[in-house]
Amino acid sequence: MKCDLQSKFNELYEAKPKYLAYSPGRVDLMGSHTDYNHGYVVTMPINLEIECAFTPNETGVVELYSCDFNTTIKIDTKTGEMVEGDDWGKYVSAVAKVLIDEGHVLKAFKGAFCSTIPVGSGLSSSAALEATVMAMLAHVSGFDIDKKNMALLSQRAENVYVGVNCGILDQYSVIFGERHKAIKLDCRELTHTQVSWPNDLMVAICNTNKPRTLHGSEYDNRRAQCEEAVAEFAKIDKSITHLRDVSIEFFHANKGVLSEGAAKRAQFIIEENDRTHELEEALTNGDYPLLKDVFNRSFEGARDLFEIANDTMGQMYTAMSTAPGVVASRQAGAGFGGCMVSLVYKDKLEEFKKGVFNTYKELTGIECIIYGVKTATGTHIEPCAQEVLEN
Known part of the structure; x- marks a missing residue:
């Protein structure tokens, strides 16, 4: 996937990407709908993932291409509004808007991503996209976000700007994943233990x-x-x-x-x-x-x-x-x-x-x-x- 994605980036932008961003999907092993009830969930980040090749730009507009949908979206970094694009761009716009709400000044990037997470399958494709975009925006804009805050802001993006009243499970899982471990998440305290x-x-x-x-x-x-x-x-x-x-x-x-x-x-x-x-x-x-x-x-x-x-x-x-x-x-x-x-x-x-x-x-x-x-x-x-x- 990696070489093909970078070749696609070169084809689109006539340049080489500087960075690769990744987020996994996730599958919950126990705890359906317990997250917004402040309960526990046993979840597992999985190696079906989003991978994005990207590089900073100075245009003030995020330009992101999806290999899976064969469409490009553009986001104004001052407002977070999508100025051009497809339906999946609402998740990118939502992330930009919550970061702007937090007082961050955003810089732009151009990128191309592909995903092996089936859309609409319950494996957190939207949360993986949100987390990936947030990590890229923070990286090119020069500010840090700790993992817990990244999960909370990604959840807020989906709640407020996408209109899905989801809990914290998806975002937390894709951000905190570790190899060879499942995660038992305490959705009230936002802490977790690793399960072998x-x-x-x-x-x-x-x-x-x-x-x-x-x-x-x-x-x-x-x-x-x-x-x-x-x-x-x-x-x-x-x-x-x-x-x-x-x-x-x-x-x-x-x-x-x-x-x-x-x-x-x-x-x-x-x-x-x-x-x-x-x-x-x-x-x-x-x-x-x-x-x-x-x-x-x-x-x-x-x-x-x-x-x-x-x-x-x-x-x-x-x-x-x-x-x-x-x-x-x-x-x-x-x-x-x-x-x-x-x-x-x-x-x-x-x-x-x-x-x-x-x-x-x-x-x-x-x-x-x-x-x-x-x-x-x-x-x-x-x-x-x-x-x-x-x-």
């Missing part, structure tokens, strides 16, 4: 080829129902500010004050939050029966309580759960389509992929895409190696 990854397992991401769309979807409805539950429970116990504060015992004793929808959403979040601790224990101890049980309960809750698992996801779950070499399977991301995830024995990956592909096609008529992925390093910038540029 078993040597004999890898993650298989199974793309249903039914893209999801958060904007205008049921995502905001689910969040509102969680907030409704908190408001009712806070009338009983004023210390409750988020569903993280609610034990399963308190929930069952007081669920009668909730509407049916809010009760189902709250039960899922409370149980899902507890499952993150179980998953950390299972990964640390190599307890694969517990891994399977925790994953199964998560999918069942996503389907029956949070109602984010559509028919296509159910068919993919069947295909994954019956394939050779599988240890555990569940939903990925926010649900409503997109990708799902399995933990698979490394030496059985190809058999697993063949089994899932055939069963899913038989059930749906759709040919799915399956990725075997590894852990990855979070957002970072490297200088272009001169010897690479000259080859």
Whole structure:
């Protein structure tokens, strides 16, 4: 990818790029929708990534080309407004605007990027783009942003200027990634612990080829129902500010004050939050029966309580759960389509992929895409190696 991308940069701008910026995608292993409820998430940055070749310029206009969409966007560095471009440029514009809101004076760059993160798959393609753009703008403009603030500002960009009321999970995951580790994120304290990854397992991401769309979807409805539950429970116990504060015992004793929808959403979040601790224990101890049980309960809750698992996801779950070499399977991301995830024995990956592909096609008529992925390093910038540029 690297040499082709740099060649594309040269073709577009008749110059060589000075830097390469990277951000990984991410897949959550446990903790669907727990992030905005101030809970815990076990997440894994993955080696499906965005890579961008770039160099500073003095025009006052960011010019960024997407190899995947074959379009260029231009952003005014004084206002953050997109003066030319495509729909994906709204994420670039949003990042520029939040940095301007923070009082930063932005300088421009020209760049070209490509991505191996499937768009609309629930693997954080938008968060990876936001983090990459923020890192590049900070780099060429001469100011530093610590990782936590970068995650918060990227989240604000998506909340305020893109219009998606997402939590912190995606941005934090792609920025803080480390090789050979999963991350257990505390979404209230914005701290994390590293969870060791078993040597004999890898993650298989199974793309249903039914893209999801958060904007205008049921995502905001689910969040509102969680907030409704908190408001009712806070009338009983004023210390409750988020569903993280609610034990399963308190929930069952007081669920009668909730509407049916809010009760189902709250039960899922409370149980899902507890499952993150179980998953950390299972990964640390190599307890694969517990891994399977925790994953199964998560999918069942996503389907029956949070109602984010559509028919296509159910068919993919069947295909994954019956394939050779599988240890555990569940939903990925926010649900409503997109990708799902399995933990698979490394030496059985190809058999697993063949089994899932055939069963899913038989059930749906759709040919799915399956990725075997590894852990990855979070957002970072490297200088272009001169010897690479000259080859």
